[in-house]
Amino acid sequence: MATENPPSTSVDESRSLPASDFTADTASATLADSFRAYIDRLRGGDMGALPAVLGLVVLFIVFSSLRPETFTSNLNIANLLVQASAISVLAMGLVPVLLLGEIDLSAGVTGGMAAGFTAVAIDRNGQSWPLAVLIGLAVGALVGLVIGLLVAKLGIPSFVVTLAFFLGLQGITLKLIGLGGTIPVRDEVLRAITIKSMPVLVGWIVVIGLLATYGGLLFWRQRRLAAKNLQRQPDALLALKFGGLCVVLLGMTAFLSQNRSRVPSFVIEGIPYAVFLVGALLIFWTTVFGRTPYGRHIYAIGGNAEAARRAGISVHRLKVSAFMICSSMAAISGIISASYTGKVSPGSGAGNVLLYAVGAAVIGGTSLFGGKGLIRDAVIGGLVIATIDNGLGLLNQAAYINYIITGSVLLLAASVDAISRRRRSATGT
């Protein structure tokens, strides 16, 4: 007696519900359609990196009108990019942890300690820089492993575990370096990361080569999607986005390829190596988190850990791995900072370093509630934070102002995150 309802006869259903055969996937959308869809997403609270990009534009306008001769000089912009690199790398490392809905408050001091081990290996034990960097990375990975095990296996909230590590690791760094002491970083290769630039011609070749490769991949993917009639962006939008990226990167390369030295006898030109390091890490982690099952599973755990577990994903192991990625990236960030300052001191990575990085990730659009965020957000957010830091420095404000402003920016970013999350759950987009 079971009544059958073949699809063709259920007229009521098609009237009461939007009938569709994946129309949105197969129909080729126009540029205007995509723009409308984007506005809808913004209204629904899915802002992505838009606040960060707008903030960056506003900050540039403000600082360049207040300090027109210094802020926009290419010497300062190059310096700003190098300042941003350490923050961005740390923030990139934090993204997987934030995606899980966890936090690592100890990442800054982990970086300081790892850089301390690297510096000690070179300065006191005469090791070569590759080995010293490996030691630093291993220290970072080990810290991440322990934090991850405590969080995943014992179930201690990551906030508490990493707060304990924040204090404990500073003790280890202090013991390593000695009270009031510093360890100089004199290794030429490590110093070159932040104070040297790639030769102009090589810089152009690398940037153009990267753009050509990326453009080729985009075009190839678009053709495959079109051949199978799968969901894709309109060709025009894709071209527009890629064109925008080309303009930004080529413009930056041209800007930094000019001589920025203040002394006529000495030439400084080209893109700082640190920028390429950030670029390489950005490409690598974007691929890992956007294009591999591992990355997909991290997002899944952040979205619904129980669903991920039932899907056969090893939630514990992935949590540990995310903390290990975070601490290892912190080690790289710490080494970049040491390269920039030329030393490691007991206070390296303490203070506002971690706050800057969390701020960078959140301003860029990574949610503190987990499940949402992109690696590139951390880089854009890192630029925002570095711009604030750099611009306020040029304004010669009292130190207390910097603290207040930076704290307010972090709070503002977190508020945007919380509000957009509420809008998302209200509108369901």
Added chain:
Amino acid sequence: MTQPLLELRGVDKSFGAVQVLHGVDFKVYPGQVTALVGDNGAGKSTLVKTIAGIYRAESGEFFFDGKPVAIHGPKDAGALGIEVVYQDLALCDNLDIVQNMFLGRESVSNGVLLDELTMEERARSTLASLSVRTVKSVRQSVSSLSGGQRQTVAIAKAVLWNSRVVLLDEPTAALGVAQTRQVLDLVRRLADQGLGVVLISHNMNDVLEVSDRITALYLGRVAADLATSETKHSQIVELITAGRSGDIGISAATANQSA
């Protein structure tokens, strides 16, 4: 009648001192919807979880395609082609439909990278084969879907892997009229495609409409296993609440013994 796809004989299951299932016999036929009904605490969920391999039966035999099998864990059940759609659906809101359907079993090309094209195609063809017509884009985030659409995605996820038996735990419990309609149509289509479907529901109208057979549980025992066409609404209600109706069902003495 054809051979059952899945058959359980004399399954016992207890939690500590409490025996929840008493010698349960349960059959699932291919191409049929078997409704599993019973009051709260009758053992429906326990039975489903035992079939899914989450619980292990203390005694009893399992037959799949007429051959004796052992289910020691969810993986064994999955390998046989038994999929369960739980009441809370277990979907990730932040992922899209394709990503949810392939979660934990992603297609990969070049050894490491996700093969989005294959996954999107397969997701679309699976949804199309179930005549799902209410989803505009398989790249929609699951958080933007209605309750009925989410249920549809969860069911499509279960049938994506050439499953042969699908157990649905109260799929229409939280749905409105139109959405219940959608899901019941889908349940029917699953059976029409030759799958063995088990539907757990408290809604007698749904059960009578969509099922071919009804198995009623009463305090951990099978009260009756009937063809839907030979039953009436009132009869099922009596079987659920009292364990017997007229001359079918378990005797009062047995029922009291298990209470």
